[in-house]
Amino acid sequence: MDDRTPPLLVHNGEGFLLERFPLGTRVVYPPEALPPVRDVDEAIQNALLNPLESEPLPELLRAGMRLTIAFDDISIPLPPMKKPDIRQRIIEAVLELAAQAGVDDVELISANALHRRLTPNELRDIVGERVFRSFFPDGKLYNFDAEDSANLTHLGQTKHGEDVEISKRAAESDLLVYVNVNLVAMDGGHKSTSIGLASYKSLKHHHNSHTMIHSRSFMDHKASKMHHSAWRMGEVLTQHVKVFQIETTLNNDIFGGPLEFLQKREWEWSLKDQASMLGTKRALAAAPSKLRHKIFTDVRSTYGLTGVHAGKIEPVHDKTLENVHRQHMVEVQGQSDVAIMGVPFIGPYNVNSVMNPILAACMGLGYYFNSYRGNPVVRKDGAVILYHPVDYEFSQLHHPSYVDFFEEVLAESTDPATIEAKFEKQYAEDPWYIHLYRTSYAYHGVHPFYMWYWISHALDHCGDIVWVGANRKTVERMGFRSASTLSDALEMVSHSVGRSPSITYLHNPPHLLADVR
Amino acid sequence: MMLALEMYRSPAKFLAAKAVGGRIPGILTGPAAPLRLVTINEPKAERPGWARIRPILSGICGSDLGMVTGSTKLYFSAVVSLPFVPGHEIVGELLDDCEDLPKGTRVVMDSVLTCEARGVELCENCVSGNTNRCDRITVGHVAPGLQTGFCQDTGGGWGNMLVAHRSQLYAVPEALTNERAVLVEPLAGAVHAALRAKVQPGQSVLVSGAGAVGLFATLALRELTQAGRITVVAKHPKQRELARAFGASDVVAPDEVFRGVRRSTGAFRLKPDFGAGEFLLGGVDVAVDAVGSKDSIDTVLRVTKAGGRVVLSGMPASGADLSPVWFRELEVTGTYASAREEPNGRPAFETALELAGRAPLDGIVGARYPLYRWREALDHAHSAGRLGTVKVAFDVRAS
Numbered sequence: 001m002d003d004r005t006p007p008l009l010v011h012n013g014e015g016f017l018l019e020r021f022p023l024g025t026r027v028v029y030p031p032e033a034l035p036p037v038r039d040v041d042e043a044i045q046n047a048l049l050n051p052l053e054s055e056p057l058p059e060l061l062r063a064g065m066r067l068t069i070a071f072d073d074i075s076i077p078l079p080p081m082k083k084p085d086i087r088q089r090i091i092e093a094v095l096e097l098a099a100q101a102g103v104d105d106v107e108l109i110s111a112n113a114l115h116r117r118l119t120p121n122e123l124r125d126i127v128g129e130r131v132f133r134s135f136f137p138d139g140k141l142y143n144f145d146a147e148d149s150a151n152l153t154h155l156g157q158t159k160h161g162e163d164v165e166i167s168k169r170a171a172e173s174d175l176l177v178y179v180n181v182n183l184v185a186m187d188g189g190h191k192s193t194s195i196g197l198a199s200y201k202s203l204k205h206h207h208n209s210h211t212m213i214h215s216r217s218f219m220d221h222k223a224s225k226m227h228h229s230a231w232r233m234g235e236v237l238t239q240h241v242k243v244f245q246i247e248t249t250l251n252n253d254i255f256g257g258p259l260e261f262l263q264k265r266e267w268e269w270s271l272k273d274q275a276s277m278l279g280t281k282r283a284l285a286a287a288p289s290k291l292r293h294k295i296f297t298d299v300r301s302t303y304g305l306t307g308v309h310a311g312k313i314e315p316v317h318d319k320t321l322e323n324v325h326r327q328h329m330v331e332v333q334g335q336s337d338v339a340i341m342g343v344p345f346i347g348p349y350n351v352n353s354v355m356n357p358i359l360a361a362c363m364g365l366g367y368y369f370n371s372y373r374g375n376p377v378v379r380k381d382g383a384v385i386l387y388h389p390v391d392y393e394f395s396q397l398h399h400p401s402y403v404d405f406f407e408e409v410l411a412e413s414t415d416p417a418t419i420e421a422k423f424e425k426q427y428a429e430d431p432w433y434i435h436l437y438r439t440s441y442a443y444h445g446v447h448p449f450y451m452w453y454w455i456s457h458a459l460d461h462c463g464d465i466v467w468v469g470a471n472r473k474t475v476e477r478m479g480f481r482s483a484s485t486l487s488d489a490l491e492m493v494s495h496s497v498g499r500s501p502s503i504t505y506l507h508n509p510p511h512l513l514a515d516v517r
Numbered sequence: 518m519m520l521a522l523e524m525y526r527s528p529a530k531f532l533a534a535k536a537v538g539g540r541i542p543g544i545l546t547g548p549a550a551p552l553r554l555v556t557i558n559e560p561k562a563e564r565p566g567w568a569r570i571r572p573i574l575s576g577i578c579g580s581d582l583g584m585v586t587g588s589t590k591l592y593f594s595a596v597v598s599l600p601f602v603p604g605h606e607i608v609g610e611l612l613d614d615c616e617d618l619p620k621g622t623r624v625v626m627d628s629v630l631t632c633e634a635r636g637v638e639l640c641e642n643c644v645s646g647n648t649n650r651c652d653r654i655t656v657g658h659v660a661p662g663l664q665t666g667f668c669q670d671t672g673g674g675w676g677n678m679l680v681a682h683r684s685q686l687y688a689v690p691e692a693l694t695n696e697r698a699v700l701v702e703p704l705a706g707a708v709h710a711a712l713r714a715k716v717q718p719g720q721s722v723l724v725s726g727a728g729a730v731g732l733f734a735t736l737a738l739r740e741l742t743q744a745g746r747i748t749v750v751a752k753h754p755k756q757r758e759l760a761r762a763f764g765a766s767d768v769v770a771p772d773e774v775f776r777g778v779r780r781s782t783g784a785f786r787l788k789p790d791f792g793a794g795e796f797l798l799g800g801v802d803v804a805v806d807a808v809g810s811k812d813s814i815d816t817v818l819r820v821t822k823a824g825g826r827v828v829l830s831g832m833p834a835s836g837a838d839l840s841p842v843w844f845r846e847l848e849v850t851g852t853y854a855s856a857r858e859e860p861n862g863r864p865a866f867e868t869a870l871e872l873a874g875r876a877p878l879d880g881i882v883g884a885r886y887p888l889y890r891w892r893e894a895l896d897h898a899h900s901a902g903r904l905g906t907v908k909v910a911f912d913v914r915a916s
């Protein structure tokens with residue numbers, strides 16, 4: 001950044017602002033969107049008929065068999081995809097082959113683990129009208145229920161003594177087809193089945209503060225303890241269940257139409273982009289919060305498909321990672337004293353809902369902070385500066401245990417290991433949360449703990465964490481500080497990083513993965 | 518003749534006080550208050566067993582404030598005799614020998630005017646030691662009045678002298694300061710409430726309110742029962758701190774009760790349609806209302822588990838929704854003053870004297886006023902919670 005650089009766009013919840021960064025700030029932009037696959041249906045057919053280290057799908061299908069198709073839930077992609085969803089296209093293709101083979105025992109499961117159930121409309125958005133109508137009314141298309149003990153099967157333990165307990169239907173199927181959308185490198189692979197279809201009993205082996213603090217990084221399954229555990233579980237799982245994994249990768253084309261300026265570099269903004277930026281900014285500023293919320297939750301992205309691979313889990317996932325890295329990886333030379341990130345309106349756990357303070361923290365310090373390979377963008381004991389209003393706002397429908405977590409648990413301690421020891425079990429076993437998870441649309445009671453564990457690596461690594469323009473009370477409850485402006489924030493962190501620190505601004509989203517050398 | 522604050526009959530002023538309802542204490546204690554500082558005749562102690570007492574400190578109780586602000590139930594009007602000198606939380610000095618207690622003894626007083634004090638044949642309740650339930654509070658040789666401090670003939674703590682019967686008096690141990698001793702009467706009430714709550718070992722308890730009544734109830738529950746988790750509803754920072762010091766396991770804000778109790782008891786939280794109040798399925802085993810407002814009573818009824826017990830320890834307001842009592846088969850219990858014979862086989866005052874000696878009560882009497890500064894004193898007592906004060910008292914000797 002030099003003195004000719006225009007102010008840069010920073011995401012800030014349901015809005016954005018233009019910020020002038022100090023001279024010398026390094027800006028890391030996400031790479032340009034990769035060119036998409038031209039003929040999506042052809043690519044899908046090709047993947048199903050020429051899988052990696054597996055017989056072609058038609059050869060795995062036969063009359064009288066039990067076929068289960070599991071698919072990623074609403075938490076990806078972000079924002080949700082314009083119709084038709086890629087999952088719909090793949091599921092339709094798989095079902096067509098199954099029909100040709102005379103398979104009639106088919107069930108479709110949303111692999112939502114401890115995430116909230118999807119509403120019928122949300123399921124319909126993913127699988128499409130035809131599939132929805134054929135399966136949903138008979139109860140053959142449904143959400144996974146991690147608390148339905150009668151419908152879970154314990155497949156055994158890994159060599160580390162980790163329980164592998166998954167959906168009984170999936171476990172007892174002759175073939176489990178998994179349909180994945182890989183937006184970030186964290187997803188896919190063995191994580192799909194051995195996390196998406198698993199119970200709390202199984203998940204707690206890796207979703208805990210110790211494992212998550214030692215996962216460097218989540219975007220690199222070879223360096224992530226959580227992924228090591230999932231991979232071990234995958235070994236056990238695939239000994240019992242035949243899995244046909246289908247993974248897809250998307251490009252960075254997430255803001256189309258009038259919001260296109262959001263993914264361009266500021267100095268490349270055309271007059272039209274500038275006009276839509278100003279118009280949008282003004283409209284958002286004038287809109288009542290309800291309308292602003294609606295504008296953002298209605299965003300649908302125009303992603304292009306960059307690849308689809310099917311077959312055995314590991315080789316498929318290797319191909320996926322190649323594609324994801326090709327899209328997201330940015331080389332960054334060396335760590336800096338300060339990293340700055342804007343937290344946008346959406347994260348995996350607030351689709352069609354509210355970004356509460358814990359989710360905002362998780363988005364910045366879980367997702368973005370961990371979006372690196374090698375080393376974090378910010379040096380050890382450096383500072384992270386985040387943008388988000390962090391309003392005191394919770395969805396009682398989707399996040400009932402989050403409110404309690406915020407009010408009760410964080411009031412007592414923000415230390416992940418302490419709260420894990422003292423509170424996690426209570427929350428995980430609270431009958432009301434379990435009831436709401438099973439029958440309403442609530443995240444499992446234990447979910448806020450996972451969000452907090454996820455940021456534990458950042459808490460451990462960073463010297464200072466300061467939020468710009470955020471609600472002071474909510475931020476302080478979480479153990480952070482707030483500043484009204486960027487220069488105040490830099491002033492606040494100056495005792496640890498000095499008066500002229502090296503600064504990196506991560507221009508998220510679209511997503512990027514910093515390959516710090 | 519002596520100086521005293523006097524509550525006198527003034528229907529117009531009573532209504533005026535009620536109309537402003539305690540929202541504007543400055544006005545209440547202004548010209549509209551049915552209270553005045555006067556010089557009146559001293560009460561007489563002519564019958565056997567009676568003696569004169571010079572109050573040292575005299576507390577201001579919630580029921581006194583209720584009387585001044587007109588929020589007290591008219592139910593009360595039949596059992597007081599106007600004009601009277603208020604003040605029933607006292608520590609004072611005997612001016613006469615009183616049977617076995619020599620002149621000069623420091624005493625505290627169980628203010629209930631029972632059969633024994635009135636010189637009538639003991640009613641059933643007095644016989645059984647349930648003296649706070651005495652049925653003879655309007656007869657005998659003293660004027661009607663449920664307690665000293667509401668009776669024309671006895672005087673009260675807000676004056677330079679009162680008279681009391683030996684059966685009401687307890688000698689104060691040497692080591693107990695006046696600031697602690699003046700708390701013995703409200704502590705005795707708390708002892709009574711805690712024992713009435715019949716908390717079984719390990720049971721969860723909610724105490725709604727962290728004024729003097731709520732805090733002392735918390736203390737007594739912690740000291741005298743084997744309650745498990747005690748959750749206290751407190752509004753102000755100082756109250757939260759004291760609630761913990763007095764034995765609360767956790768403290769919640771008034772708008773946090775449903776959330777907090779649901780969490781700590783693993784209950785289900787239901788919200789009916791059409792704006793009706795929410796309630797819990799499950800909840801605490803025992804709830805103590807130490808506020809008496811409609812909101813507080815509604816809340817405790819709604820967060821107590823089916824078959825649980827609700828103890829009304831503050832003078833209840835009207836208009837609470839009793840549906841939960843029916844639907845959840847709640848046992849609703851009142852507690853009033855304290856008894857000569859409590860379930861632990863002792864007078865509540867004896868237990869309270871012990872508690873007063875060992876509980877963390879330093880600084881609980883947060884402000885002392887001479888009688889002539891009564892308007893400020895009542896103002897202060899009215900906003901005690903907000904100001905971080907638990908108990909405001911008159912320093913009668915300084916008056």
Ligand SMILES: [Zn+2]
Pocket residue numbers: 578579580581605606
């Ligand atoms: Zn009283």
Ligand SMILES: [Zn+2]
Pocket residue numbers: 631632633639640641642643644650651652653
């Ligand atoms: Zn009696």
